Amino acid sequence: MPGFSYVAIPPGSEDMRQVYFPFPVSQLNDLDFIRALRGELGKEAFAIEGLRSKLLEELATSSTTRSCGVAKANGEKEKVRENLQKIDDEHLELLMSMEAFQVEMLRDPSKDVGRKGVFLYHEGRADGPVNDRAMNLCLAAGFPPKELRGTCFLSRTEEFVERDSVDPIWRRCDFTLKDCSNDAEWLKDARRDREESGLKQKEDAEWFSSLEDCQAPMAEGKSDLYAWKQTEEEVDIVFDPGPFAGIRATKKDIAVKFSRRSLFVRLRGRILCPDVELAAEVDPENSFWTFDRDRMELQVTLSKTPAGTMWRSLLKVS
Template sequence: MGFKYVFIPASPNDDMQEMEYETDITELEKDSFRSFVEKFFAAAGQSADREILLQQLKERTGVDLQEKADKGEMANDMLDKLLSTSSVEIFPVQLPTKETCFQGVSVYLDDKGVAKNLEENIRVSSLVQACGYPGQTIRGDCFIGRVFDDTQDEWRRMDFTLKDCSTDAEWIHVTKMQRANRKSGDLQSMANSIGVNNPARIDPSMLADSAPKGETADYSWKQSEDEVEVTFKKEGLQKGDKKYVKVAFGRKRLRVEVKDQVIIDSSLAGNTTADECTWTLSDGVLQVTLAKADEGTWPELLEA
């Protein structure tokens, strides 16, 4: 039977399109829709600003690739190939929780939208802002899709239609409430963790280093309100080695294998929204981003 999704062009003069994916997708590990979206953005072919891309990669990975190339530690043609590779960014708008009947909604967009100076997608930006993300802007053509994820046994793609693209849609109201409750709950949780009774009086400097983080011989990890970032640094690993990297996301499990070496295969200390978890690869660095499904901070990365 398949499922419906919506394509929203960046230009407001182009019509939004309700489209149908012909086959059902009921396993996250076999999500061909995501591959379809990646191919779409790869085929778009817009040129990107090199300096902006280099800065973005440095911010994400902590590695100055241009400096490595200048020192001869990385081939220039390899750097050029890395910067020209297109991928997809997933912006999780609605998280699948009990309050949302375990339904999640995500926007799929070109991950180099800023570097390519793509036109702001006013219609998608308006939807996202109406959901409780003030000031958030989305660039370029976008896809919007919905999944069901009960965080236990069932995961599947569901219909998302043109009717859902109204700022008056019920899912947007629910998401706005979810965002408000999530922020409040996380703030209270962090307040409790550092012994502050009145979260309204928390100073940002008090919270800067309060969330647990850590480092081992194989990786380092840190967390924000919504995500956990795990960074693996491995000499000799290059962007072109993507085929040697295997990352499997479970609701409460992470497995990472690089060149037949299993680095992590363990239960996590918290639940994740597996559909929104991602990984990126650059020379020497593999970064895994875990989307939190539950409120609050993780005491550790892995379950004891």
């Protein structure tokens, strides 16, 4: 039986990668796939017996302050200890591996209606570069804004019924780079389903309500060539000074062109922005650029239209 493809989406401008996993995977052996994701992130393999001993030691030394009393608390600890001893090595490794990931179900699988599921895996990091492309895919699927950082992975599943069985189980199937396009059919279907069920409106309202008590930070990002941030009115892009300092650049060496949905930047014969498509519209008449020769710093300021639009990324996800 053949394997399947999944997609790795790095933060920044590094190319998205379609990865082929050469073996079939279902919910019965999903640890094989999770190990592959750990390997992609450079995570070391677990030493299971050492991990089990550590968990038992932590359980033995942990303090419990329950109103139900010491005897009952100790009894609960003993049940946990017994269950921990019963878990086999693979299930324990899968449990601990999944603590390293957060999983977003962008679409749930259903054999009854022939619907395949789509799942996004990320580390749930509070630091590291923002993953604009993964965030935009979630938005296109009808989810409220959520900050994602670091490399994200997308995988698809489908339900099937094994021979001599009644209840369906799932297996992983192909998810490709083509499926990462903002006009992919599964994205349109996921958004429509969430809108028709009322779930999108409900979660959007909850997200906007959460902003009343806590101002959500506006998205920003960084690549090898530039960093960008935004206000309610503008998007500022500051280019790395290295290329400019290397040729002792002046304003005459720089060409910047704006349109409503694109930006082009050239430094002599080097293209820094190859007519890239922006995530939203800007006002070219009120956009401008400056070059500080002392610091060799080129700053491009894009005027948002309309003002107040929150960009989730600088560039449109293709």
